[in-house]
Amino acid sequence: MKQLPRMGPFGELDVSEWVGEPPASTLADLRGRVIAIECFQMLCPGCVAHGLPQAQRLAKIFDDDLVVLGLHTVFEHHDAMGRVSLEAFLYEYRITFPVAIDRPQNAGLPATMSRLGLRGTPTLLLIDKDGELRLDGFGQLDDMALGAAVAGLIAEPTSSE
């Protein structure tokens, strides 16, 4: 079990709107808590088969010890993945964590995805209690290793502790 690297301050999401209630006005308001962000597109088969169900398991298993968010990073088929479509999708797939819509830009990549240099979807991001990015996991992640990684972050003290 390898220590997760420290990849610098994550900063804030740049989103146009939320489906569901955001857990706080800013991620900075969540300091002291570990955050998991599932970056997905509703028409991405790997997100539907693996990424989103795994994020739901994270939310269920870690409960109040972990803030789980979705980030809808639409970079293709924009007309097919607007808010109305996303809401129907989240309803049918019983996704209950809040989902932010990454701010569309003129070019294909939305704002947050572009700033972070994400390779595609699904990508799971883990942010530690100090607001630092600790995992940028693209593709299909192993459940046991991910459970260990999250628990390791939860067990870390905050820098101010």
Next chain:
Amino acid sequence: MKQLPRMGPFGELDVSEWVGEPPASTLADLRGRVIAIECFQMLCPGCVAHGLPQAQRLAKIFDDDLVVLGLHTVFEHHDAMGRVSLEAFLYEYRITFPVAIDRPQNAGLPATMSRLGLRGTPTLLLIDKDGELRLDGFGQLDDMALGAAVAGLIAEPTSSE
């Protein structure tokens, strides 16, 4: 292995348009061939996880011995499952068989789904060489039993033989 019951003439699909090339102008033109119709909605989780992958396996395994069609039977979230959305979905999921769009009606159920009294999605329909409905399979179907059922229909003579 039970003989598939004979449930009467299937008749024709009542569709508004096709995505992909229809295999014939009418189903009647396909007499002498066995037909599988996967009735689905693009935002139906059971269709995405089970029904559509199974229809793709049918198309691959039976090849020219079976006509495989999709029927997009939208009965909920109509705004989220229009043609543009469906095309993006079919592209992302690599669905290569032709898909008919069941004709929308004022009430929720589209025309063909309503006429056949389908219980929901996914539903797999099998039509024999004489145009008779032989299977109306709702939900998750067993691969081995389905393979046997289709092969049984292919082995049947047509009534005119």
Next chain:
Amino acid sequence: MKQLPRMGPFGELDVSEWVGEPPASTLADLRGRVIAIECFQMLCPGCVAHGLPQAQRLAKIFDDDLVVLGLHTVFEHHDAMGRVSLEAFLYEYRITFPVAIDRPQNAGLPATMSRLGLRGTPTLLLIDKDGELRLDGFGQLDDMALGAAVAGLIAEPTSSE
């Protein structure tokens, strides 16, 4: 869906004993029926994970239309896979079809496995109504294709019909 090749008369099993009741004194006595023989070793991981559960599904789905047999072809770890061990294994895994024990020989390969030139375990053999070998399937077989293959054999007339 390809026609199964005709690979010549299968002949008879050469076995030392049976666990469970053999379906007939000889395979010749089963002419007119399709036979599936699951060749396995109880300590072969692929047999336990795939081959044997698939044979159980064959027995369940095709019921009286198919004779399902096991053939315990021990070619390694002979001391660990004797009759007492096999019986405990069959009990724990709820294998209910009869299992023949391939006759041990001085060299590693037992008699039937050696005569047929089987490549290893699991191997599924299909024998048609005329006693001809039609499938020699080594490794993990697809459920849908196998279901179709068996149904195709069941639909064939016997040569005397």
Next chain:
Amino acid sequence: MKQLPRMGPFGELDVSEWVGEPPASTLADLRGRVIAIECFQMLCPGCVAHGLPQAQRLAKIFDDDLVVLGLHTVFEHHDAMGRVSLEAFLYEYRITFPVAIDRPQNAGLPATMSRLGLRGTPTLLLIDKDGELRLDGFGQLDDMALGAAVAGLIAEPTSSE
């Protein structure tokens, strides 16, 4: 994510022999390290399908941070699960962690299984750095929750720290 309860000192295994090299003369010698013990029988389907593969994933993911052991707790079919059979089984299933053989007793239950009151197999036991039993998990355990539980124990200080 719930804190694992403290269930008292685990004590020592009472075993007749080992297959593979034991990691230490006694579990007491392993104080300061977290220990996972997979209690299994080689002919137990749930052990083969779930328990043992999960223990192998534990060994791989946690590597030097976790001591993984097997405990062969034979309580049925004793003649079919002797040392020769067990060695063949471990070889075929590529089990590389050391396996202790729970000491047989006159009655059916072996010594360690009897002392601990285990309900059956598979059972996964987790022992913390202070030698205290923290998990007695019977049946099929969730990978993510287990990964989190082990990581939580690894993150705990020893009582002497």
